[in-house]
Amino acid sequence: MTKVRTALVVGGGIAGPVAAMALRQAGIEARVYEAYDSTADGVGGGLSIAPNGLRALSVIGADDAVRAVGLPMDSIVIHSWTGKRLAAFGGPSGMEPQRFVMRPDLYRALYAEAAGRGIEVAHGKRLVSAEHLGPQHAPTGVRAHFADGTAAEADVLIGADGIRSTVRAIIDPAAPQPRYTGLLGFGGWSDHTGLASTGDAMYMMFGKRAFFGYQVFPDGRCGWFANLPHPTPMSWSEANRTSPEEWLRVLRAAFADDRMPVLDILRKSDPAEFVSIGGMEDIPRVPTWHRGRMVLVGDAAHATSPSSGQGASLAAESAVQLARCLRDLPAEQAFPAYERLRRERVERIIAAAARTNSDKAAGPVARVLRDLILPTAMKLLAKPEKMAWQFDYRIDWDTPVTA
Incomplete structure (x- = not known):
């Protein structure tokens, strides 16, 4: 078991550049491979970056770049179709507000931040396959093959390639679909x-x-x-x-x-x-996050629907925690440690968002019941402490990870 020194990061959206910057901070050389031939400046709509996401980005010094392109969103006010105010959700005391940001702006900010740190992004590199190097029972690295006929090798391969992840299917051909x-x-x-x-x-x-x-x-x-x-x-x-x-x-x-x-x-x-x-x-649960020298991060591992307001923030958290684990442990121990740190939290947020989606997609009868129940439910839920478990997540970068 040897220390990881190099990484291939497949996917240059949100999780990919954050993972590469976190790996660089952990002393691991990372290169990003992106399927798009050019930058994906115009892809995606508005989203929120929660306080926990900003805190994760602050660990690698990328939080100010995101604040610069986001607008403060300190509370959420819920109404019924009649205009009746049902509830107002404020952020937990002492935390900075969420940020409303357009995904293209977030993408550009993280891309520029990574480039400014010397991280290379290779475009037009659509992954088609990957295999382990070395003995089957104890692989020493990974070789990735791209649609343009090129290949690349590193100690580990990190799949940051989104909800329809190719890396996820390579790790587990039976992995669930979105x-x-x-x-x-x-x-x-x-x-x-x-x-x-x-x-x-x-x-x-x-x-x-x-x-x-x-x-x-x-x-x-x-x-x-x-x-x-x-x-x-x-x-x-x-x-x-x-x-x-x-x-x-x-x-x-x-x-x-x-x-x-x-x-x-x-x-x-x-x-x-x-x-x-x-x-x-969304994907309620991805059973297998890693195999050998390959591992998933962001939506490839834990895709939550936009209703959570946490997709980008969870991706940042996982990228930083993965880098922290690889800094302190060989891959064979780092990947299980990373999964233990992340799985319960992300699946709880995915499930909460799914319940919100069921309310949004209610049919005529369910809508009547929803409108009757919502005012009472909102009074119980619209308390900052109810959301603290999502927002008050902290990564102790300086504490070593143990197997």
């Missing part, structure tokens, strides 16, 4: 809505037919997202065959009966800044 949540996801920006600033609060609404969230910033811009129940899954490419103008018409019809300013926001939405992500998905 699960459709019953919701399509949309987002965008609106100007000149005439709405007053919501300050640092995100407003959310359980509509009669769909779910909506928005935040009006001091400069008058309004960032919004919508979750629309849909009976069958729809991929990103399928969803984007429909024009933004047509989707906006569909959304206006879905929210036509709701007594919140959703229609004003949608009418002012710029089609050029409209984002359709297709079907929202």
Whole structure:
């Protein structure tokens, strides 16, 4: 058993650059291999970075880069379709606010931060296969093969390649596929809505037919997202065959009966800044996170739906914890230690988000029951201490990891 010195990081989205920076801080040389031929600047909509995510990024000194592109979101105010205020969720005392950020901005910030530290990202490298080097019972490294005919070798291979991870299928050919949540996801920006600033609060609404969230910033811009129940899954490419103008018409019809300013926001939405992500998905549990010298991180290991508000934050946490484990232990011990540190937490958050999705996708009868139950439930749940277990997660980088 020898110390890991080099790593191949497959996937250059969010988890990949963070993992590479954390590995570099741990004394491990990492190179990122990205399937896209160029940078993925225009991919994805709005998301939140929770305090725990910022804290994880602070361990590797990447938190300020994210703060620079995010806007504060200190609380969430929940309404029913009638306009009735059901609850307000504030962050736990003493923690900085969440940050609302567009995924392309987050991607660019992390990409630039990694590049500034000398981390190389090789583009046009779509992974097709990988095999272990050395004895089968005690591999010494990994060789990765890419669609362009090239190959690369390192001590370990880290799959940061998202919810449809190729590395996950290599590690375990029987690994589960993504699960459709019953919701399509949309987002965008609106100007000149005439709405007053919501300050640092995100407003959310359980509509009669769909779910909506928005935040009006001091400069008058309004960032919004919508979750629309849909009976069958729809991929990103399928969803984007429909024009933004047509989707906006569909959304206006879905929210036509709701007594919140959703229609004003949608009418002012710029089609050029409209984002359709297709079907929202998760994976409740990935049974196998690692095999030999290969391991998963981020959505490849623990894909939660966007309803959690924790996807990017969990990816940052896992990337930093993985690097910490590889710093202190040989791969054969580091990967099980990493999984023990992460599995229970991430699966609990995935399950919580799944319960939220079921409320968003409620049918006519379930919606009536939901609207009856929600006011009481919100009074019980809308307490900062109820969310502290998610937000108050700390990584003690300086403490050695033991097997």
